[in-house]
Amino acid sequence: MLPKQHRLPLRTELRRVKKEGRLFQGKLFGLLLAPSPKAQTRFAFIISTKVHKKAVKRNRAKRLLASVLRELLPQIKSGFDGVFLAKKPLIESDFKQIKQETILLLKKVHLLS
DSSP, X not given: OOOGGGBOOOHHHHHHHHHHOEEEEOSSEEEEEEEOSSSSOEEEEEOOTTTOSOHHHHHHHHHHHHHHHHHHXXXXXXXXXXXXXXXXXXXXXXXXXXXXXXHHHHHHTTOBO
């Protein structure tokens, strides 16, 4: 789990990011990114039942994504809100693949220093 100050909390915040944000696509997930009214960079994860029916699989993918982000937080620029939108290949991916894809996508959007 991400530290509380780095979690995007409410549905209203998610709606704002969907409305104002830009979508960047990767192989395993998409990233909706919008400027944040807060100083901290905050993230949320959306993994629908279309990705996998079993909650165990969806929760595992969410935990893997969160642990990758926890490692990268010191290198991520502040002032943004991001929402990770999972795709089906994320379920079969391991930690190393998810980390590589996350780094690649964050570099693509110039969030990684």
